[in-house]
Structure formats: structure tokens, C-alpha cells
Amino acid sequence: MAEESSSAGEDSRLGEGGAGAAEGDLQPLPPGWRYPSALYREKLRVGELRPDPDQQAIMPALDALVRELSREVRRAPWRGVTVWQYADAEPPPRGLYMFGTVGRGKSMLMQLVFDGSDFPEKRRVHFHPFMEELHDRMHSAKPGPGVDRVLQIASDIAAGARLLCFDEFYVTNIGDAILLGRTMQALFRCGVTVCTTSNWAADDLFHDGLNRDSFLPLLRILKRHVHELDLAQGADWRRQHTDPVSDLGGDAEALFLELSLQPPTPGEWHFNRVSVNCLGAEAGVFWFAFEDLCHRALGPAEYMDLSRQARAVIVSGVPKLGGDNADAAMRFVVMVDLLYEGRIPFRLFSDLELDAICPSGPAAFAFQRTVSRIHELTRIFPT
Structure with missing residues (x-):
């Protein structure tokens, strides 16, 4: 042939x-x-x-x-x-x-x-x-x-x-x-x-x-x-008619309680047989600290398993991402990609506006897509 x-x-x-x-x-x-x-x-x-x-x-x-x-x-x-x-x-x-x-x-x-x-x-x-x-x-x-x-x-x-x-x-x-x-x-x-x-x-x-x-x-x-x-450069349809997606400070614990109807209990959860610290996991609602989810050497297989198990994901404590934590930034990009593929609602808590989280470094360009996708996943977040 x-x-x-x-x-x-x-x-x-x-x-x-x-x-x-x-x-x-x-x-x-x-x-x-x-x-x-x-x-x-x-x-x-x-x-x-x-x-x-x-x-x-x-x-x-x-x-x-x-x-x-x-x-x-x-x-x-x-x-x-x-x-x-x-x-x-x-x-x-x-x-x-x-x-x-x-x-x-x-x-x-x-x-x-x-x-x-x-x-x-x-x-x-x-x-x-x-x-x-x-x-x-x-x-x-x-x-x-x-x-x-x-x-x-x-x-x-x-x-x-x-x-x-x-x-x-x-x-x-x-x-x-x-x-x-x-x-x-x-x-x-x-x-x-x-x-x-x-x-x-x-x-x-x-x-x-x-x-x-x-x-x-x-x-x-x-x-x-x-x-x-x-497709050239036009309007980002995901950002149209969406509310702010970075809860400045915010109360992630209250949101977790509202969704799961249970107070969060810190513990460990397994994704693709890898143990990950979790601030709360009830009724398919997962709450993580950014450090536990993205500073560890997790890969697409673990994040894909998270998207299979979750009906909503909350991540708090998201810092400014750049050259010093480029690996964590890329893991965050991969995680959001896979949550988006699975249409899993996602809410981010940070002291920064979303567009200011990753202004520079190796992941900065890819993070533009991540910002857009977070807007869409926030739009479908349960209320």
C-alpha cells in the first residue's frame, strides 16, 4: 500500500x-x-x-x-x-x-x-x-x-x-x-x-x-x-456571559459544604493508584490545595482518573505561576485540559485574578487556553 x-x-x-x-x-x-x-x-x-x-x-x-x-x-x-x-x-x-x-x-x-x-x-x-x-x-x-x-x-x-x-x-x-x-x-x-x-x-x-x-x-x-x-483571531466564545472565575480569597470550604452537604474531612485519595492529599472528598466533590495537586510529580493518567471520579473539582491556594514553578504550571494546564475534556465543573480560589496567575514563563502561552477553559468549566459549575 x-x-x-x-x-x-x-x-x-x-x-x-x-x-x-x-x-x-x-x-x-x-x-x-x-x-x-x-x-x-x-x-x-x-x-x-x-x-x-x-x-x-x-x-x-x-x-x-x-x-x-x-x-x-x-x-x-x-x-x-x-x-x-x-x-x-x-x-x-x-x-x-x-x-x-x-x-x-x-x-x-x-x-x-x-x-x-x-x-x-x-x-x-x-x-x-x-x-x-x-x-x-x-x-x-x-x-x-x-x-x-x-x-x-x-x-x-x-x-x-x-x-x-x-x-x-x-x-x-x-x-x-x-x-x-x-x-x-x-x-x-x-x-x-x-x-x-x-x-x-x-x-x-x-x-x-x-x-x-x-x-x-x-x-x-x-x-x-x-x-x-x-480560524484567525476572533472573540473567545467561552468568556461571553461568564462571571468572574477566580474567587479572590473566597471560602472554598463553604463551597465544598454547599455542594457535598458534608463538612470536608482531610485525607488521602487514590488516582491511578497514586495517593494524593485531599482537603475534602464527598459525593464526587473534590477539594485540593494547589500544592498537593500540582507540585507533586503527577501526570495525565492521574488527572484523567480524577476527571473520571469527580462531578466537581475545587482547587484553592493557587499562587502566581512562572519560571520558578514552571513544572507545576504545566501540570495545572494538563489537569484543566483533562477536566475540560470530561466537562467536569471546576472552581479556582486564589489571591490573584485569573489572568494574572501565569503572566510569564514556559507555560504562559498554554495558560491562555487554560484561562479560557476555566471560564467554561466555571460556567457549568453547580449552583
Whole structure:
């Protein structure tokens, strides 16, 4: 199976339709499938969204991807593994790389592609847990004789994910970049289409990273297999009609009591078999001191387990974050990412306004996304 490449015909298909085109004006889809533009119009009609020219401008690309994914496909043997092959013998659809500033609706747009594609072999995953999974698979994979380990892993992933949607694509260390590059190339060879979001243009990923030359192969692989869509800079929809989210001083204990109907009892709680000090844990409401939750060497697996167990999370004592506690700042960013992925209500208590918590340092840019997401998680906090 030859590695697919872009073509003029494929690019021209992205221009069909139109942001305002009615669903009937587009090529009919199989039963159960929906064009993202139609799903988008429904959200506008019920008031869930406001019209956004940048979002509307990329609807033809989203529609084209769903149309391409609806082609007939089968599993076929290749180099000792099984891969997806399309019945028309054309390459798998190129995916999408949607980027822009925080709060521009990138994740919502990716969800439209996911929801419009009516087949079971699709998967949406946050980038952090996917990397954890990838490292675990590297240790446990048992490829057949003469089969490349990474190709076997990619084939196993592809079996359940002909469409793989990544939230928040970014790379922070060169080891992950090298592993991800090999895996992505193998996934594309297995017929997987990738749709992802990022705050950065692809060329800006890992821009000042150590040994960035070793990252460039991943960048070339990614750009060869996705269309980049720039959502530009517009209003952050998460911040519209939201109350302040950093309770200056505040009474975290009173909030915990209000939600759990129980006074907090300090103790230990286990996340992914790791013991973490907790100021209170009752009825799915967790209250932590920032120091216990982010100054310890916890990772995505622990924060993902927290998001599974919690119905609301309170963190108090959040300090100013910068160069001296950059690791804690990045852990906080990862934690909020995973709480956001799980739609877990979150409330932060600090002596600082939220925008002043991380004004500088390695995590400052990523923290812009975190601020936006905290606004959204605070908006859904139980009252």
C-alpha cells in the first residue's frame, strides 16, 4: 500500500459546497451521515452558537472531509498487519489541522466532523492520554514475526479508529515528537484520517524546542496528510456571559459544604493508584490545595482518573505561576485540559485574578487556553 499524497483533485473537492449551502445542495450522504454545515446551522438556529465568519468559512472543508469519509472501505492485509483500504482505490482522505487562538470553537468544529461521520471506527481523544497510551502500547505490543512494532501498534489503533480526532495537538519534548512521528506515519499508512486542533500553526509547533531538527520529520509527515485551517483571531466564545472565575480569597470550604452537604474531612485519595492529599472528598466533590495537586510529580493518567471520579473539582491556594514553578504550571494546564475534556465543573480560589496567575514563563502561552477553559468549566459549575 503506497503512502498517500495530496492531489489537485483532492484540493478542489475542499472548495465545494459553501458555508451557507443547504444540505440538499450538497452530494447526498449515506443514511445516518450528516454534513457538519447542517449540524452547525442547527446550533445557530437554537441559539447555541453565534454566527462567526471564520467558522463559517471553513465549513466546506469540514463537509468535504465527511463526504470523503463516507466512501466504501474495507480492512485488508498489508505487510503483516491489516489496514483500511477504500473501494475506489483512491487514497484515504486527508485530515484537518484546525488552529487559532483560544476559545475560537476549534473543538466544537471537530466535534461536528465526528458527529456527522456515521461509522463505529472513530475515536476522539485528548492528546495527553493518547501519548500515555502510546507509551504503554510500546511496552506491551507483541508484533508478529518480521512486523515492525510501531506498524503493529498503528494497525491496532486503526482497527477502532479510521477517523482519529485529537484535541489540543502540541509537543513539549523531543522524545514524544520522535515516537509520535513514527506512529503518525504508520497510522497514515494504515488508512487513518486525522483531525486535530491546536493553538499553534503547524510550523510553530515546538518552535523553540531543544533539538528541533529532530522534530521536523513529524512536521513534514503531518503537513503532508492534513489541510491546515486557520480560524484567525476572533472573540473567545467561552468568556461571553461568564462571571468572574477566580474567587479572590473566597471560602472554598463553604463551597465544598454547599455542594457535598458534608463538612470536608482531610485525607488521602487514590488516582491511578497514586495517593494524593485531599482537603475534602464527598459525593464526587473534590477539594485540593494547589500544592498537593500540582507540585507533586503527577501526570495525565492521574488527572484523567480524577476527571473520571469527580462531578466537581475545587482547587484553592493557587499562587502566581512562572519560571520558578514552571513544572507545576504545566501540570495545572494538563489537569484543566483533562477536566475540560470530561466537562467536569471546576472552581479556582486564589489571591490573584485569573489572568494574572501565569503572566510569564514556559507555560504562559498554554495558560491562555487554560484561562479560557476555566471560564467554561466555571460556567457549568453547580449552583
